[in-house]
Amino acid sequence: MKALLCESHGPAEMLVIRDLPEPQPGPGEIAIAVRAAALNFFDTLIIENRYQTKPALPFSPSAECAGTVAAIGEGVAGWQIGDRVAAWLGYGAARELVVVPAESAVxxxxxxxxxxxxxxFVTYGTAMHGLIQRAGLKGGETLAILGAAGGAGLAAVEIGALLGAHVIACASSADKLALAREHGAQEELDYTAHDIRAGLRRLTEGRGVDVLYDTVGGDLAEPAVRSMAWEGRYLVVGFAGGAIPKIPLNLLLLKGCDLRGVFWGDFVRREPAAQRRNMERLLDWAAGGHIRAHVHAEIPLERWTEAYALIADRKAKGKVVLTL
Known part of the structure; x- marks a missing residue:
């Protein structure tokens, strides 16, 4: 089978495609013929050994995939060859065939x-966990999203709107903000053209933001914390801006607000039942057309450098998917 491999840490240009033996499912497992393998921002980090997950070399990138059931291991019930299936792997999905525990497939x-x-899985799963388990977002509350046009941001826009929040999309260009509005945002703020603190105060009539979903970090973080409402919840989701910010803790005291980490990968491991409920709810929404799971580009596996560049250059408006 064909697989995209990281054989030594470095930029995406150092990845290679190799032919590997086909894996066989063991007891309780299924094999998936991968048709689509999604990329996320952390895929640009994991291949450079700059992410908290550090797979042994060589490994395939891509944490999530969808395809059809190709083989079924002993003791597995409820699946048939050819069934359409999606799964979260953590890494290793950018190859023609993957083996996963049947209980983790959807x-x-x-x-x-x-x-x-x-x-x-990653973007919508993270948004579900962040907004439901971590923030306890309530209908009528104000939700601001930094990086609202990326895959993670658009997922939070859609889910926030479905949960009844007043959604403020914050992004770096007019076209990105227009995309966020198409996905359910009610207000918008271009943080390259306007001061983010002043803008959020204006859009909340001075009250501040109840929940802030930050996928960017960097220089935007501190002024965003200064924009929080009393008892607001600031969700630390990622650092697409590059730098990990250092927040003055006196701001939390003065605002009476919380900083809350959103580590979806560990949530999956620690609370599998809650994760399963989240995914079932997401799939129901997807089947009903309530979430769009916007795909910015579908790029053949052989052109992986183009896919990585879209993410690294922050040009992606939604998900970037490798196709096989």
Missing amino acids: RVPVGLELAQAAGL
């Missing part, structure tokens, strides 16, 4: 494209 509903299903 059936893809009729009518949902495999490229969309492949991108549901």
